[in-house]
Amino acid sequence: MNAPGLSPGQWLAALKRKWMLYHLGDPRFSFMWDAPPENEWVALDCETTGLNVRTDDIIAIGAVRIRGNRIMTSERLELLVRPEKRRLSADSVRVHRLREQDVAQGLNADDAMMQLMRFIGSRPLVGYYLEFDLAMINRVLFPMLGMGLPQPRIEVSALYYDHKFRQLPQHAQHSGAVDLRFDVLMKDLGLPLWPAHDALNDAVMAALAFLKLRALK
Template identity: 75%
Template sequence: MAGLLSPPRWWGTLKREWLLYHLGDPAFRFMFDPPPDQEWVSLDCETTGLNVRTDEIIAIAAVRIVGNRIMTSERLELLVRPERGVSAGSVRIHRLRERDVAQGLPIDEAVKQLMRFIGSRPLVGYYLEFDVAMLNRAIWPLLGQGLPQTRIEVSSLYYDHKFRQLSPYQRQVHADIDLHFSTLMQDLGLPLREAHDALNDAVMAALAFVKLRQLRGD
């Protein structure tokens, strides 16, 4: 039965070769290399809003994780210059004003730096799907495809951790599990940094990832 549910091993190889063949810029072939053992990259983006089709990235941060160590000395912090400016509403959230990002990088240069920093390492984040969708909108014109790395969602790891602690009855009735980031961090006994700062959010997601791996016995 497992063989029917899981794709055969050759399928992954075939998919990789297909993606490499259609890669728009061969300079980024390294993203398809085998990832370094026990290494990940935690990332976060700040944006002008939550619409992945129309809003823009204004800050990107990423930090490497090696084993159980968060390599804050090996981090990437980028400001990105948006094409349509920054609204007052978004400034209230991330505190980045238009003049703060006016000298930021163009988005295509920013994502190139990010891809070089990530390499082939799996990606870690909190609600990572949104960040990757925003990044892929900028990466697609450069590569003809999005980021190929494996993605690890911290909120999913936390959900699995809490679900294992529920009684059989609670599992049957689908007891609610609070996935708010502040709840997650406090429950794991981890320090809360100021939120809506790309580097702080990337570091906190990395802390949660390392703690959850330890609790799972990885």
């Protein structure tokens, strides 16, 4: 039976929150299930030693808060993370320009997650192909919390796809062909494209795209 004054959806959400908090491995982070601040988000990006979510490691995290239609660059998080499983290959160094000596003095993964969770709070997450970043983050978090990040997530490439799909003539919509490459997306939206594979740069660019697409919608 639903609690008085709650819709079925609200009642299920409250029940899920109660269940998650009961099983939370570290009660210090129960604030992640609080109601989020109104019109606030966190744009997030990770750099990694590779693309295998089971064997590669996070080496950098960039995040920035969004409030209303503003990117709060004064409220940002930049972390270097010391890899625990994999050494940096020559290919990965060419991609993100971080060397072994750059990350050797970084935080261990657990400490980085502690800072990240406090920075995010309960704000929804924004990113470009965010699923990969969250898979890498959640692999570290599961031993700590017994679960991954609970915040809602907003995928910039999905917002862009919906935006472009609405512009297609009806006869072309069956193919659904939309180029989702990040440089194409940013250029099409008239947004600056900064050097890629820098975690904070990528987070800020994802935030710019999110705000532009939100305004266009």
